Amino acid sequence: xxxxxxxxxxxxxxxxxxxxxxxxxxxxxxxxxxxxxxxxxxxxxxxxxxxxxxxxxxxxxxxxxxxxxxxxxxxxxxxxxxxxxxxxxxxxxxxxxxxxxxxxxxxxxxxxxxxxxxxxxxxxxxxxxxxxxxxxxxxxxxxxxxxxxxxxxxxxxxxxxxxxxxxxxxxxxxxxxxxxxxxxxxxxxxxxxxxxxxxxxxxxxxxxxxxxxxxxxxxxxxxxxxxxxxxxxxxxxxxxxxxxxxxxxxxxxxxxxxxxxxxxxxxxxxxxxxxxxxxxxxxxxxxxxxxxxxxxxxxxxxxxxxxxxxxxxxxxxxxxxxxxxxxxxxxxxxxxxxxxxxxxxxxxxxxxxxxxxxxxxxxxxxxx
Ligand SMILES: NC(=O)c1ccc[n+]([C@@H]2O[C@H](COP(=O)([O-])OP(=O)(O)OC[C@H]3O[C@@H](n4cnc5c(N)ncnc54)[C@H](O)[C@@H]3O)[C@@H](O)[C@H]2O)c1
Numbered sequence: 001x002x003x004x005x006x007x008x009x010x011x012x013x014x015x016x017x018x019x020x021x022x023x024x025x026x027x028x029x030x031x032x033x034x035x036x037x038x039x040x041x042x043x044x045x046x047x048x049x050x051x052x053x054x055x056x057x058x059x060x061x062x063x064x065x066x067x068x069x070x071x072x073x074x075x076x077x078x079x080x081x082x083x084x085x086x087x088x089x090x091x092x093x094x095x096x097x098x099x100x101x102x103x104x105x106x107x108x109x110x111x112x113x114x115x116x117x118x119x120x121x122x123x124x125x126x127x128x129x130x131x132x133x134x135x136x137x138x139x140x141x142x143x144x145x146x147x148x149x150x151x152x153x154x155x156x157x158x159x160x161x162x163x164x165x166x167x168x169x170x171x172x173x174x175x176x177x178x179x180x181x182x183x184x185x186x187x188x189x190x191x192x193x194x195x196x197x198x199x200x201x202x203x204x205x206x207x208x209x210x211x212x213x214x215x216x217x218x219x220x221x222x223x224x225x226x227x228x229x230x231x232x233x234x235x236x237x238x239x240x241x242x243x244x245x246x247x248x249x250x251x252x253x254x255x256x257x258x259x260x261x262x263x264x265x266x267x268x269x270x271x272x273x274x275x276x277x278x279x280x281x282x283x284x285x286x287x288x289x290x291x292x293x294x295x296x297x298x299x300x301x302x303x304x305x306x307x308x309x310x311x312x313x314x315x316x317x318x319x320x321x322x323x324x325x326x327x328x329x330x331x332x333x334x335x336x337x338x339x340x341x342x343x344x345x346x347x348x349x350x351x352x353x354x355x356x357x358x359x360x361x362x363x364x365x366x367x368x
Pocket of ligand 1: 009010011012013014015035036037038041055056057072073074075076077095096097122124165181312315
């Protein structure tokens with residue numbers, strides 16, 4: 001099959017990672033067009049990469065010949081732009097979060113299903129070496145019965161970051177603050193590992209930033225359907241920016257994934273594993289998880305650079321490459337994508353539930 005042609009809508013912070021990831025798959029993918037409503041941004045990117053520039057998504061869908069639409073616009077526009085792409089017969093790569101409301105997420109999922117196109121939502125931490133290692137232990141049953149899990153995002157964002165775009169820090173287009181924008185990565189890991197949620201209680205506050213509508217610190221206590229318990233913390237108010245981590249405690253042992261790496265793995269059978277694990281140790285046949293090795297650029301994983309704790313532009317490349325490769329293979333084999341709409345919706349549902357609990361002060365029960 002010939003190369004799949006990609007086009008990007010939204011030429012802001014994250015679009016460069018999408019371009020680099022497309023270029024990292026030269027046998028399978030090529031960039032053909034970019035679009036931004038700010039003409040200079042689209043024109044500059046188009047010129048740099050020798051592709052066509054558009055200033056309006058409808059015009060790009062009508063005027064450019066391509067297979068995959070990469071949605072890199074503000075979070076609250078993801079479904080709108082993804083639905084437009086799906087209706088035009090384009091497969092959709094959607095940046096995280098899938099959108100900011102469950103209704104919007106459902107509309108995107110339905111549009112992709114009805115138009116028989118694939119949907120891949122970015123959650124690059126799933127491809128990190130630490131998460132792969134944790135999944136391996138879970139699949140092997142080494143953690144036993146899961147008791148407790150904790151997902152934390154102790155990050156820092158400056159006031160200038162929130163001031164840098166009119167959509168940042170708004171309920172309408174950012175959909176929330178530290179949890180929806182930054183915490184979503186590890187909310188997805190927590191939900192992926194621990195399974196469906198039964199109920200949550202939560203508290204949130206805005207302490208370190210001005211001119212934002214949303215929270216910069218939030219905590220939640222979670223009851224999972226399995227009977228296990230969890231907590232969630234997400235903040236952009238923790239100067240200078242610390243770890244993003246998932247700690248999982250089971251009857252068989254403990255695994256701690258910190259900044260995408262498995263920092264600690266200790267089991268009741270006496271075996272202890274410390275330090276970073278090689279991706280090669282993760283077998284490619286795992287049933288629900290397709291392991292994809294990314295090219296050398298940016299590391300062969302979705303590992304997050306540590307400076308992501310304070311720098312919103314520090315984004316590793318490997319996870320995006322792995323997502324794109326998964327989408328390409330899903331299109332060619334006509335199978336479901338690894339990070340499909342429902343998976344992304346699961347993380348969004350937990351986030352929406354946490355906000356509802358924090359606003360009302362009441363325990364929120366799932367499904368919403
Ligand atoms: N996976 C990650 O690690 C990661 C990192 C950063 C951002 N993101 C996600 O990517 C999305 C974009 O974030 P960003 O930081 O790049 O934002 P940004 O503000 O830097 O870029 C968004 C771009 O979209 C353009 N745009 C807005 N409305 C448009 C429209 N109707 N038509 C065409 N273009 C339009 C804007 O002009 C802007 O250039 C967000 O949803 C964010 O959550 C993901």
